[in-house]
Amino acid sequence: MSSRADSTSPPPYSFEPSSFPPPPPRAGDVARNWSFQAKFEAAKEPVRQAILDTITAWTFSETSGESWDFIPRQDVQDAYDAAAVDLRKALDFIIENKYAVYLRDDMDRRRHEYFHRMDGQESSPRVLPSPQAFADDFDTAHVEVQIAVLRTFALWKSSRGGKHVRPLHEHVRGEYERAPIELKTLLEWVLASGSVNPVRHSRDVRNFEKLEKSHLQRSIMIRTSVQPFL
Template sequence: MPQVSQLPPPYSRDWVSFPPPLQGDVDHCAWAFQLAFENARELVRWTILKTFKEWRGDWALRGKDVMRADVQRSYSLAPEDLKLAVDWQVKWDIPMIMQNDNARRWHEHVRRKEAGTYEEVLAPKKFEQEFEAASPEVQRAVLHTFSTWKWFHEHVVIDSPQRRELIPAYMSAPRPLQAVLCFVVEMALDTPLQRPQDVDSFVADVQEVVDEQRIEAKRWNIRATFHSSNQITRHAIYRKQYR
């Protein structure tokens, strides 16, 4: 982990200067996030600070207020999924209080679709990369999706493919199944899906959540009154989807 000097770099949104040199063998990007943070809109900076505080994962500063001067240190201590969440807000200039990785995935899904860059079916190599980066629970859900799909559509019982069989099975799968497999990986689902309608229902719920949170962010901006966004967890979506 890069060492961080005791004092934050002397820059602001309006006047940017290089931070003080760091002592010892350090990463040259040690202050990179603080610099990006300082150049973000005030509303984005505020939601980033709230994201640090309200993140539900286990980490050293959970539930604690993060001061602006401590942003870089907090970022260095953050788990990888929290770093991705705050990086995402800075990169896309989107204010959103996030409490878990699901929120970032939902907003990124909608953002890509609106930008026309969404890939419903990934190339085999890219799919394999996403699979390898997923948790063991998500990987199992992907593999079991093959067998649940087969049973639902053909009433045939098959074993889920082994890891070494994944890419051949993916390449030979019908396109609708490929799309479902990619969606399971994209949303980090730990439950297999068996039909495209499951994806459609999930996406509709995600869009509803994102729209509601965008409206709330506009209220923050208009009223300059910041308060915590109510996050809908993945389990709530599951309950709505399968009830």
């Protein structure tokens, strides 16, 4: 990383949770946006460690284990700015929810975020996404999750007397828009939870949720006690 000064320097790092505003720009300089770095500095140490471990684990996964590079803490904003959409969503989720558990990939992020939201808002009604929002989220999902969504379309229809046909990727928006509420709810669950299992009934969702939550709780216990992948 290149050296920085004044407006191009990140907020100073501290092991104590506190907030550091970005330094003022010098004349003629364009101030950088240090908002994520500032949130990082203001977080408690377990959350900051989750951010660093997530960036490392995500990169390690994307490079098929070819590199294991821990980034310097002062370079968090650079990593955030350069992150793909899925990693940025994971980092935003961790920092905004003070989530002290690292995430490995987009499927992992969806699963953790889904159950975190469920635990905090069990009595709140679920709001189904618009067709465009669903299609956009589908496009960024892991291929295994996309397949589960497409299989859910087919299973739901075939279990009700229709043909077992998966829609084409480019037809997902229209198929979702025309789907009845029951099917929309199942599709949204598969996508939001990062499930690789297609579902055809609400009871399937309940069964998978019990299994996934149990697995997630065990995973969280392990991750909060050891370093990533060790």
